[in-house]
Amino acid sequence: MVVFVLALTALSAVASAVATGSTAGGPRRPSPATDATASNHASVEPIAVGQGTCAPGWRAPSAGRYLFAIANHSSRWGAISLFQWGSGVVVERVALRPGGVTRLAAQLEAGGAYGWGCLLLGLPRSVSAEAQVPSPQGQFVPAVAPVSAAQIAGPLLRYRRYVDGLLALQQHELTTLHEQATAGDLAGAESAWLAAHLTWLKIGQDDGAYGAFGELGRRIDGTAAGLVGGTRSRDFTGFHKLEFDLWTRHDLRAAAGDTTRLLAMTRSLSPQAVAADLPLTLTSMANWLLRCHEILEDALRDSLSANDDYGSNSDLASLAADVAATREMLRLLAPFITARVPHLVATAERELSALIDAINGTGPDRGAGIASLSVSQRERVDAASDAALATLAPVSDEIQVANTS
Amino acid sequence: MSINRRRFLTQAGLSAITATTAGSRLLDGGNAPAAAGNDRDPLGTDGPLDLETLADPAARLAPVPFHGPWQAGILTRPQPAACFASFDVFAGNRAELVDLLRSLTGVARFLTGGGTPENLGPTAPPSDSGTLGPIVPADGLTVTVSVGSTLFDGRYGLASRKPRHLKTMPSFPNDNLDPAQTGGDLLLQICAGSADTAIHALREIARQTSGVMQIRWRLDGFVAPARPSGVPRNHLAFKDGIANPNVNDPVVGNHLLWVTNGIGEPDWAVGGSYHVCRIIKMFIEFWDRVSLTEQQQMIGRYRDSGAPLDGQLESDIPDFRADPHGAVIPLNAHIRLANPRTSETDPSRIFRRGYNYDRGVDLNGNLDMGLIFNAFQQNLKRQFEATQRRLIGEPMVDYVSPVGGGYFFALPGVQTTQDWYARGLLED
Numbered sequence: 001m002v003v004f005v006l007a008l009t010a011l012s013a014v015a016s017a018v019a020t021g022s023t024a025g026g027p028r029r030p031s032p033a034t035d036a037t038a039s040n041h042a043s044v045e046p047i048a049v050g051q052g053t054c055a056p057g058w059r060a061p062s063a064g065r066y067l068f069a070i071a072n073h074s075s076r077w078g079a080i081s082l083f084q085w086g087s088g089v090v091v092e093r094v095a096l097r098p099g100g101v102t103r104l105a106a107q108l109e110a111g112g113a114y115g116w117g118c119l120l121l122g123l124p125r126s127v128s129a130e131a132q133v134p135s136p137q138g139q140f141v142p143a144v145a146p147v148s149a150a151q152i153a154g155p156l157l158r159y160r161r162y163v164d165g166l167l168a169l170q171q172h173e174l175t176t177l178h179e180q181a182t183a184g185d186l187a188g189a190e191s192a193w194l195a196a197h198l199t200w201l202k203i204g205q206d207d208g209a210y211g212a213f214g215e216l217g218r219r220i221d222g223t224a225a226g227l228v229g230g231t232r233s234r235d236f237t238g239f240h241k242l243e244f245d246l247w248t249r250h251d252l253r254a255a256a257g258d259t260t261r262l263l264a265m266t267r268s269l270s271p272q273a274v275a276a277d278l279p280l281t282l283t284s285m286a287n288w289l290l291r292c293h294e295i296l297e298d299a300l301r302d303s304l305s306a307n308d309d310y311g312s313n314s315d316l317a318s319l320a321a322d323v324a325a326t327r328e329m330l331r332l333l334a335p336f337i338t339a340r341v342p343h344l345v346a347t348a349e350r351e352l353s354a355l356i357d358a359i360n361g362t363g364p365d366r367g368a369g370i371a372s373l374s375v376s377q378r379e380r381v382d383a384a385s386d387a388a389l390a391t392l393a394p395v396s397d398e399i400q401v402a403n404t405s
Numbered sequence: 406m407s408i409n410r411r412r413f414l415t416q417a418g419l420s421a422i423t424a425t426t427a428g429s430r431l432l433d434g435g436n437a438p439a440a441a442g443n444d445r446d447p448l449g450t451d452g453p454l455d456l457e458t459l460a461d462p463a464a465r466l467a468p469v470p471f472h473g474p475w476q477a478g479i480l481t482r483p484q485p486a487a488c489f490a491s492f493d494v495f496a497g498n499r500a501e502l503v504d505l506l507r508s509l510t511g512v513a514r515f516l517t518g519g520g521t522p523e524n525l526g527p528t529a530p531p532s533d534s535g536t537l538g539p540i541v542p543a544d545g546l547t548v549t550v551s552v553g554s555t556l557f558d559g560r561y562g563l564a565s566r567k568p569r570h571l572k573t574m575p576s577f578p579n580d581n582l583d584p585a586q587t588g589g590d591l592l593l594q595i596c597a598g599s600a601d602t603a604i605h606a607l608r609e610i611a612r613q614t615s616g617v618m619q620i621r622w623r624l625d626g627f628v629a630p631a632r633p634s635g636v637p638r639n640h641l642a643f644k645d646g647i648a649n650p651n652v653n654d655p656v657v658g659n660h661l662l663w664v665t666n667g668i669g670e671p672d673w674a675v676g677g678s679y680h681v682c683r684i685i686k687m688f689i690e691f692w693d694r695v696s697l698t699e700q701q702q703m704i705g706r707y708r709d710s711g712a713p714l715d716g717q718l719e720s721d722i723p724d725f726r727a728d729p730h731g732a733v734i735p736l737n738a739h740i741r742l743a744n745p746r747t748s749e750t751d752p753s754r755i756f757r758r759g760y761n762y763d764r765g766v767d768l769n770g771n772l773d774m775g776l777i778f779n780a781f782q783q784n785l786k787r788q789f790e791a792t793q794r795r796l797i798g799e800p801m802v803d804y805v806s807p808v809g810g811g812y813f814f815a816l817p818g819v820q821t822t823q824d825w826y827a828r829g830l831l832e833d
Contacts, residue, residue, distance in 0.1 A: 077727050079732060095714045097715055102717070103717075226581060230576075300771070304769035386690070390694070
């Protein structure tokens, strides 16, 4: 069985044969270097690639770090990857130029089984024989297989239902906001805004930078940063414009109009639209997996810096909502994560709890502005965020969605 | 308030003194005598001076010629240290603006050449702060003066002389510009062999001009040593500036770098260059949580060697035509969007001269560091703006955030000892 591993960021199908990391060991592994740093290797292992041939005679040497000299005997551009046999997880990958010799440094683990995948542009992908690296004990270290698209479909469908439920709740909350704004009740409108915004964040969208909703996501929850005219720009819309209306300008008339526009935008996110925005494709799945850490990365960048605060002082409450969204991702993916990194989910859960504790330690209602926190309160929140992020960052690399063919 | 003319004149008079003795033997003479043979309490005794570890004044860089058809600090190979300071000008009228620029010329001419500051007598404050010692070393100092579009508003009657494309830097998508560190009437790019030389120059300039211009924002930068060779790295650990056009070739320089005659710019601007300075914050903690493969795919180069992903050496030219679908270098990789290497996009190439910055800690506990993106070009619209538009939405934008800077125009060079910055602009 040949396994193609989908990269999380690559766009083209060909470039998508990229991924890093093996599945064994802890979550934080530096990736081996691929060029000049490898010059201190004792020997260079030659590998040949040609039209229809991929590393003929490949046999794995003993465990250790190697420098391979890969000769492309064809007149085509291409790429070669060293992958773990069985899982298809790519260990290293390098581009090949026509007729050129490319050097690739890689670490071969004892007991591992490896193969080469060769791709020359315009030709079908070819694969070398399997070669196993001996281990001192003589046993084979099995690689964990990548997650199949069929397996990930279940959690993604459950996530869609989670999103649909929150969007329905948010419609009610935004309707309340519109009523309060129309009735001239500033405090009531602010409280309704907060509820609706936290519901949005629990979806795990933030400003849509990584989200499936694209430009619509930005218009729903983007800031004025980057807009010509800043807060005066007509393109400044959505939750943060409403925050600006309510807390900074105390303008309930503007708030009522902006709520109407926001309602229209969020109403367009029907269950059918959500399904279309989060399709059961490899790319969509890979992007979705990134949310395991990128929801919190966004929070660190925007909320903990107070860059997205337009007066509500709700950044800590937003962070707690982002934690809730992250937890939902972990819950949906826990079986797949645990199969690869056994203690990661428990560690992340513990760290996310510590983060919530740190948030709650800042005072009542999570209502303190970031800039008004004491140094030690702020440092506790930042430290807890950083710890959780360090644990979560490798998840999307560990779970690679594969298209088996 | 007008310039301290006496200061200006004394400094100008000194410009002919060259720094033949800069790099003197102030620290020579071997190690200081060890604190032996006294019976003082050791807790109150100074340790021996470890002179070996102190900066060697002879290691200062050679002077960079101040006079020329264009300013120093553009073609000059980037010196290790830099201060970028943007000023708002408060000169009351055009004559005071002339005084300011003549004064600035005098200070820059003296400092870039080095020499002995004048002794103003025992009662006056010293004419030089003295932080570089009694003899000011040139140390490769360059002071590059650029003007912002706001200098051409109604205040000094310069509106009709504004370079054609000069305007307020717009906010591009993905920008997060902070007004407190954006814009300004006049930008000084001060570069030198070491940080103390650059800061000394800023300090001397500021004290002689602070009555008529005030610092709006400033940022210090550095160029890292080659690690281990070749083009220096930025804070993302990638070599930055590999693909600069060869502007030392006059043909290239006259097409990409310098304003020349006959391209619709005012006569006074010939020999100048549009100067784009952008403070680009880098989210390095986030970056450090990304796998190397993904980093390299975003940039389009190998991190360690600087080679394009289809090459071996940092000097290799990526062959995008041979890789039309992005199999090797993704279509949205930074180097591919920034410089597609086509005959259509080659005229949009810019000349970069960036500096890394590092300035403390953000509110969220992240290190506040990034790049002082610094680029010169003949035509702002055709070059920087076209390049920037191609980069909108690239994958890299999640890891960087432009927070300040501005559009400026680097003045033509000061040509002779009688000449001064912006003379062509300000003299009728």
